[in-house]
Amino acid sequence: MITRAVVVPHPPLLVPELVVGAAAETEPVRAATLAAAGKLPGPWVAVAVGDGGRATYVPPLSGTFLGYGVDLPVSLGGALPPDARIPLPVLITAWLRERCAVEVSRVELVPRDLPAADCVSFGQQLAAEECGLLVLGDGSTRHGPRSPGSDDERSGPFDSSVHSALAAADVDGLLGLDLELARELGAQGRAAWQVLAGVPGPWRCSGAEFFAPFGVGYHVAVWERP
Incomplete structure (x- = not known):
């Protein structure tokens, strides 16, 4: 049974080598x-949103952040040559794995537009696994004039509702x-967060934070069993 889940973002700016000029700000x-x-206890099963359909990545697997400006290799486990085609959420999972010194069982990518009911179904399927659940996803990309997209006044209320739901372990939210x-709003994390909501509770949140450097919303939360 999954006893703890952690929600994190997956932007390249997490990696200091990729943001040398803005390392302090990030x-x-x-x-x-x-x-x-x-x-988050291991082994990890990670869930994130991919640009294609459903995909599963398992170790041994290595990748590189070369596509983001620096040839920095990372690994889900094993010693295979780095594959430059590995999607960003998988790279960030590998980067986190190396720093937390845990095992990763696999990374599951779900479609960006996966309906909520299908997200719940997938969360229910994961529920029986003995693992820590790592949920990766970013919030809106349209917070203010520094954002990658044009400013959208709906971004604030949207990410505020996400933060409130995560902080209250509110699956309905x-x-x-x-x-x-x-x-x-460019919020890539929606489907991954709803997969988390599909994992049967009860849950409580032991900490939730929200950040929006450079106009993009990033959520961090820890859910655990009461």
Whole structure:
């Protein structure tokens, strides 16, 4: 049974080597992410959103952040040559794994537009596994003038609702997130958060934080059994 789940973002800015000029500005989200991941027992099963359909990545597997500016290799386990085609959530899972010194069983990628009911079904399937659940996903990309997308006044209320749901371990709040609104706001984490909501509780949150450097929302939370 999954007894603890951790929600983290997966932006390249977590990796100091990729943001040399902004390492100090990005340190708070990096520190919170590493602290939360460090509380997750292994082996990890990670869930994130991919750009394609369903995909599963298992060790031995290695990748590199070359596509993000630095040839920094990371591994899910094993010593295979780095594959430059590994998706970002898998790279970040591997980067976190190396720093937390845990085993990763696999990384599951789900489609960005996976309906909430299918997310719940997948969460229910995961529930019986003996693992720590790592949930990776970013919030809206449209917070203010520094954001990658144009500013959208709906971003604040959207990520506020995500933060409130995570902080209260409110599965109904997560399941109430609108797929179309999340898409319009560039919130890639919606489906992964709803997979978490599908893992039967009860849950309580032992800590939740929200950050928005450079106009993108990043959520960090730790859920555990009461």
